[in-house]
Amino acid sequence: MKNMKKTKLKIIPFSTALFFACTTQAYSQIGNTKAPPDSNYFGHSENKAYRSLPDEYKTPEYTASFLQELEHHLSADDCKTELMHHLTAQVDENILPGLIVSLRREQKIDDVLFLSLFKEVNEGPLTTSPDTSEEPQRKKTKEPTKDSCDRYSAIKFARNTYLVSKETPIPSEFASKTIKKSHGLTQQVKLYQDFDGFQILTLAKLYQNFSKRISATSAEVIIHYGTKDSEIYALSMMEQYRMAEKMFHKEIEEMKLKPIFSGKMVTFEDVIMAALETGAVNGDQINTILNVKELWDPKVTFNQKMQSFMLKIGGPAMILVPPPFNQLVALGVIFLQSVAGKQKIKSAEERGISIF
Amino acid sequence: MKHYITLVVLCLFLSKPSFAQKEWNVVTRDSRGAAQITTEEIQMNEDRFENSDFKIVVGKSNEAISVNDPRISDETKLKAANTLFHLEHAKKYFTHTVKSLEVAKLEPITIRLEHINQFSDLGHFMNDAKEPQFNNALSIPAGVGMSGANIAPWKREIWFRPEKHIPVAEIMAMQGGNPLNPVIKKVRSAIYPMEMGTGLSNVVYALVNPQGSWSNTLLSSETLQAGTLLLFEAGFQIMRFLNKVLTPSHYFLDTAMIPEIITHEFSHIALSDYLELSHSTPVIEGLADYFSASLNETPKLALKIKQYSTAQGKNGKNKKLFAIEYENNRMANSDFVLSLLWGMREVLGKENADQVIFESRKYLKTNSSDIRTGLINALVIACNTTCKQPANDRLKLFIYFEKRGL
Numbered sequence: 091m092k093n094m095k096k097t098k099l100k101i102i103p104f105s106t107a108l109f110f111a112c113t114t115q116a117y118s119q120i121g122n123t124k125a126p127p128d129s130n131y132f133g134h135s136e137n138k139a140y141r142s143l144p145d146e147y148k149t150p151e152y153t154a155s156f157l158q159e160l161e162h163h164l165s166a167d168d169c170k171t172e173l174m175h176h177l178t179a180q181v182d183e184n185i186l187p188g189l190i191v192s193l194r195r196e197q198k199i200d201d202v203l204f205l206s207l208f209k210e211v212n213e214g215p216l217t218t219s220p221d222t223s224e225e226p227q228r229k230k231t232k233e234p235t236k237d238s239c240d241r242y243s244a245i246k247f248a249r250n251t252y253l254v255s256k257e258t259p260i261p262s263e264f265a266s267k268t269i270k271k272s273h274g275l276t277q278q279v280k281l282y283q284d285f286d287g288f289q290i291l292t293l294a295k296l297y298q299n300f301s302k303r304i305s306a307t308s309a310e311v312i313i314h315y316g317t318k319d320s321e322i323y324a325l326s327m328m329e330q331y332r333m334a335e336k337m338f339h340k341e342i343e344e345m346k347l348k349p350i351f352s353g354k355m356v357t358f359e360d361v362i363m364a365a366l367e368t369g370a371v372n373g374d375q376i377n378t379i380l381n382v383k384e385l386w387d388p389k390v391t392f393n394q395k396m397q398s399f400m401l402k403i404g405g406p407a408m409i410l411v412p413p414p415f416n417q418l419v420a421l422g423v424i425f426l427q428s429v430a431g432k433q434k435i436k437s438a439e440e441r442g443i444s445i446f
Numbered sequence: 447m448k449h450y451i452t453l454v455v456l457c458l459f460l461s462k463p464s465f466a467q468k469e470w471n472v473v474t475r476d477s478r479g480a481a482q483i484t485t486e487e488i489q490m491n492e493d494r495f496e497n498s499d500f501k502i503v504v505g506k507s508n509e510a511i512s513v514n515d516p517r518i519s520d521e522t523k524l525k526a527a528n529t530l531f532h533l534e535h536a537k538k539y540f541t542h543t544v545k546s547l548e549v550a551k552l553e554p555i556t557i558r559l560e561h562i563n564q565f566s567d568l569g570h571f572m573n574d575a576k577e578p579q580f581n582n583a584l585s586i587p588a589g590v591g592m593s594g595a596n597i598a599p600w601k602r603e604i605w606f607r608p609e610k611h612i613p614v615a616e617i618m619a620m621q622g623g624n625p626l627n628p629v630i631k632k633v634r635s636a637i638y639p640m641e642m643g644t645g646l647s648n649v650v651y652a653l654v655n656p657q658g659s660w661s662n663t664l665l666s667s668e669t670l671q672a673g674t675l676l677l678f679e680a681g682f683q684i685m686r687f688l689n690k691v692l693t694p695s696h697y698f699l700d701t702a703m704i705p706e707i708i709t710h711e712f713s714h715i716a717l718s719d720y721l722e723l724s725h726s727t728p729v730i731e732g733l734a735d736y737f738s739a740s741l742n743e744t745p746k747l748a749l750k751i752k753q754y755s756t757a758q759g760k761n762g763k764n765k766k767l768f769a770i771e772y773e774n775n776r777m778a779n780s781d782f783v784l785s786l787l788w789g790m791r792e793v794l795g796k797e798n799a800d801q802v803i804f805e806s807r808k809y810l811k812t813n814s815s816d817i818r819t820g821l822i823n824a825l826v827i828a829c830n831t832t833c834k835q836p837a838n839d840r841l842k843l844f845i846y847f848e849k850r851g852l
Binding site: 301304305326327328331332374375378379381382384408414416417420424436437438441443444 | 823
């Protein structure tokens with residue numbers, strides 16, 4: 091029974107994200123305060139977000155192709171199909187209203203979103219048509235409005251057109267995991283809440299750049315001396331990898347200063363989620379990619395914290411504890427220092443055997 | 447015409463040497479990894495230690511050891527059976543598991559037991575007057591010989607030296623004394639200054655506070671400090687004594703009796719299509735160690751076999767950090783590369799790791815590939831062509847190498 095509950099709860103966030111993306115009221119209340127004013131969000135020349143677009147996206151050819159693609163995805167039928175597909179595939183029709191109520195009771199969603207979701211489910215309950223096929227269908231489905239699909243469609247467009255992977259992204263637990271200090275939002279919902287389509291594409295591009303850099307066949311550092319002389323240092327594979335990691339970290343930090351993000355906090359997890367959503371990375375790679383952060387933000391285990399604490403109090407204790415017991419403290423400190431020294435992995439750069 | 451074909455087939459059949467399954471005692475490992483003598487079937491000639499893949503000879507001889515030769519000791523025959531058994535096992539692994547086409551096409555390899563001559567790339571064997579070799583094994587490259595000096599061409603061979611008992615004290619003296627000394631020195635340097643400082647501060651305290659029975663207090667505290675120092679010193683001396691008692695008195699290594707050494711040497715032969723047998727570098731030795739470990743299904747090499755060796759052995763589970771010293775050819779027999787490669791099994795899976803590591807030989811250079819650039823580059827490039835999910839597996843490898851201090 092416990093397992094059942096867990097499984098259901100894992101499914102909820104993804105469905106919630108879809109509802110969230112396809113519900114007008116919820117979007118304007120819970121989502122980004124910068125809700126798109128109309129469906130022509132990306133093509134409007136006066137729009138603030140559009141003004142911050144790099145020039146390469148402002149060419150007439152690009153705008154025309156984008157609009158054409160967007161119109162296709164913004165059609166009500168397409169959005170409805172997407173919604174129906176995910177709901178029928180992942181959530182039982184009979185438990186769906188209950189799940190939404192439980193979400194509200196657990197304060198995972200606020201009242202506005204709850205009402206809109208509940209209304210959506212109750213107006214179009216899922217049923218199996220006895221005479222035509224066994225495919226579950228809605229008796230009466232509320233048509234999602236055009237602008238409610240805008241954001242989700244923009245992401246879908248990005249996934250389908252100009253990012254690397256044409257394969258269907260594999261779902262990941264990372265996307266549906268609830269984030270701490272985020273009012274119970276999942277990583278996926280938080281991404282849609284915090285960033286618009288273009289921003290998500292920009293974040294995904296960061297990961298793509300990192301991926302390309304670590305796949306490069308070689309990398310060199312060229313030092314120009316101002317004369318005709320120059321020095322070329324060929325990086326080893328590990329130096330190349332660490333350089334790519336550091337560049338990735340730097341670019342994430344710098345992203346906060348970019349006008350298109352206007353001071354928004356961009357985290358490593360946001361970038362990875364954007365890469366996952368846009369198909370730049372698949373779900374089965376997520377666990378590996380999340381370890382990339384270890385270089386600049388290493389995990390500290392409980393044991394390491396305890397060792398650090400004991401070492402800090404060990405010095406004063408050696409003086410304060412009367413002899414001969416202070417010898418025991420000294421031995422304990424020596425032991426901890428040797429253990430901590432072994433556990434702390436100094437990077438190749440720190441040990442002088444690598445330049446990155 | 448029919449009779450003619452039958453005759454030809456019959457002649458061919460008769461001309462082919464006949465090999466049979468023979469039962470011999472060999473050294474194997476039990477479920478806990480300890481050495482044991484078991485009886486195993488060996489594919490060999492009726493009365494000689496020879497089959498289509500290997501020929502076992504003694505010293506400089508070119509004749510396979512005869513089972514019935516009274517001049518050959520039972521111990522040497524046991525070694526012959528043991529090497530033949532493990533070499534066959536190694537060859538099967540490379541042809542069936544690693545699927546090496548080169549190994550499948552290998553010429554018959556001559557195995558020399560109890561061979562003490564040094565190797566000469568011009569004359570095959572060095573002069574008998576040169577210093578004899580003991581306690582090791584080596585694989586030698588093929589040579590063209592010298593017709594003028596009556597030296598025939600030879601093909602790739604594996605040589606096993608006889609064991610020789612050398613007093614450990616002699617080896618320690620050559621290496622600069624007891625390895626326990628630096629440890630004791632480190633602990634002394636941490637404890638003694640602190641004790642001295644406390645004793646001195648007690649004296650100063652007593653001198654500036656002359657009230658009361660300070661002499662008694664000072665005496666007792668100083669006695670306590672001195673006693674503690676003596677206790678530590680006694681502990682160090684006991685450690686030294688125990689170390690002396692527990693360390694074997696003699697060093698020896700009977701290479702032909704140790705399964706992992708036999709398979710290690712064959713691994714050199716299997717890798718020699720790209721990595722010549724002329725050099726012993728940390729990378730080349732580490733690769734041979736890995737395949738020896740992989741085909742024996744254990745990361746522990748030449749351990750738990752005290753009857754044939756008092757050498758330290760190698761442990762592939764020892765996840766030590768990379769240090770620049772491991773690049774030195776004098777450290778070619780350290781187990782860092784073995785443990786680095788063995789750890790890749792956890793990252794890529796056993797079969798995938800085997801394939802990537804074997805493929806990496808194509809991107810290595812015999813004498814110039816080091817660990818941090820040559821080996822890592824080769825493994826990453828090999829992963830591009832051999833890994834199941836190259837992008838993901840490559841990233842996993844980078845993260846793993848980073849954790850190993852590379």
